Amino acid sequence: MCAPVEPAAPALSFSIAPGGCLALLGDRAADLSRLLDTLAGHLPRVAGRILLDGRDVTARPAGHRGLGLFSARDPLFAHLTVRRNLAFPLEARRMARPAVAARVDAVLALLGLDGRASSRPRVLTPQDEWRARLGRLLVFAPSVLLLDDPFAGLERVDRVAMRRLLARVARAQGLTLLLTTGDREDALLLGDAIGVLSGRALLQIGGAAELFDRPACDRVATGFGDANALTGRVAWVEDDLASVRLASGARVEAMAGQGLAGDMLCTLCVRPDRIATLFPAGRPGADDDGEDTLPAVLAGLHHMGDHIRLRFRLEDGQEVLVRRPPAQNLTGLVAGRAARLAWQPAHAVAFPFRGEMR
Structure with a gap:
C-alpha cells in the first residue's frame, strides 16, 4: 500500500495478490514514474506504509525492500558486456564470484541471452537490449517487480514479443508485478486487475469486465472504455x-x-x-x-x-x-x-x- 508522494496529491491505496499483476493505467507518465520511485525508495514518501508479505518495509532503504524497479531511465553500461552488466550489481554487493557466475548464467538462460553474453549494448537488437535490462534486475531475485512503462520506445513487433516474454518469466518465477503504463493494451493483456488514474487520482480498480461494463465515473467510461x-x-x-x-x-x-x-x-x-x-x-x-x-x-x-x-x-x-x-x-x-x-x-x-x- 502507498500514500501520496506530495502533500497535495490524493492518497493511493491498493494491494496485489502474490504472483499477480496490478496494472496502473494513467495519463501522466511523470506521475507514474514518481509513484514507482517512491515505492522503490528513491524518493521520500509523505505518509502511509508499504507492506510486503505483511512486513512493513517503508523505512528500509532502496535496494533492501524486495522491490525491483525496471525503467528505461536505467540503461545498460555501454562499455560492459551483457554478462558484466548483469554481474556488476552483484559484485558491487561483494557477492562471491562463484555465486555471481551461477546466478548470471541462470538468468541468461532464462531470458535466452546465452548467445549474447559477450556482446556489448551497441550491437544488441532492441529485444536483446530489453532482455538484458530485465536480466540485470532479475539477478537480485526480487519478489516484486515495479515496471515503469516497460515497453516505452519499442516498435510494435518488439513490444508484443517482450510483453509475452515478461508474462512467461513472471509465471515461471512466481513474480508479483506492479505495472504502470499509458497503453491500455499493456494493461489488458498483463493485468489481473487494472487501476485507472486521472493525473494522480485513482478512479477505479477492477477487472477488465468491471471497468468496461460498470465504470465508476464518466472518466473511466470514456478514457478506458472509449x-x-x-x-x-x-x-x-x-x-x-x-x-x-x-x-x-x-x-x-x-x-x-x-x-x-x-x-x-x-x-x-x-x-x-x-x-x-x-x-x-x-x-x-x-x-x-x-x-x-x-x-x-x-x-x-x-x-x-x-x-x-x-x-x-x-x-x-x-x-x-x-x-x-x-x-x-x-x-x-x-x-x-x-x-x-x-x-x-x-x-x-x-x-x-x-x-x-x-
Whole structure:
C-alpha cells in the first residue's frame, strides 16, 4: 500500500495478490514514474506504509525492500558486456564470484541471452537490449517487480514479443508485478486487475469486465472504455434506472450512476459496440415512432479490419461512434443516410455532470 508522494496529491491505496499483476493505467507518465520511485525508495514518501508479505518495509532503504524497479531511465553500461552488466550489481554487493557466475548464467538462460553474453549494448537488437535490462534486475531475485512503462520506445513487433516474454518469466518465477503504463493494451493483456488514474487520482480498480461494463465515473467510461459521452438532463430516476432528455431533445434510458437525481445535468456514457443502428427505408422521418431511439445522420464510415467504424451526427450536432462486425453489409451506407440509434438501458450509464458535483 502507498500514500501520496506530495502533500497535495490524493492518497493511493491498493494491494496485489502474490504472483499477480496490478496494472496502473494513467495519463501522466511523470506521475507514474514518481509513484514507482517512491515505492522503490528513491524518493521520500509523505505518509502511509508499504507492506510486503505483511512486513512493513517503508523505512528500509532502496535496494533492501524486495522491490525491483525496471525503467528505461536505467540503461545498460555501454562499455560492459551483457554478462558484466548483469554481474556488476552483484559484485558491487561483494557477492562471491562463484555465486555471481551461477546466478548470471541462470538468468541468461532464462531470458535466452546465452548467445549474447559477450556482446556489448551497441550491437544488441532492441529485444536483446530489453532482455538484458530485465536480466540485470532479475539477478537480485526480487519478489516484486515495479515496471515503469516497460515497453516505452519499442516498435510494435518488439513490444508484443517482450510483453509475452515478461508474462512467461513472471509465471515461471512466481513474480508479483506492479505495472504502470499509458497503453491500455499493456494493461489488458498483463493485468489481473487494472487501476485507472486521472493525473494522480485513482478512479477505479477492477477487472477488465468491471471497468468496461460498470465504470465508476464518466472518466473511466470514456478514457478506458472509449464510451460516447452525451450531455442531457435527468427526467426521473427509479431504482437504478434513469430517463434522460438529451440536448437534441430525444429521450433515452440508462442505468443511474451514483449520486444521480432528477432534474440534474448528466453525462450519459454508452460504448460504441453497444449501440444498435436502424436505417429506415424511404424519406427521412419514416419509422420515427420509436420514442427511445435517436434520430441521426451517418457522417462517415471506415473499415478498420476487425470492425467497421460508423460516425453519426445527432440533430444537435453531437457525434456518436458505433462499432460493427466487419461482416456487416455496407451496401447503401453512404454519408447523409438517415438512421436511428438505440441501446438497452443496461448498456449505458448516466453520471452526474461534473459541474453538478462541485
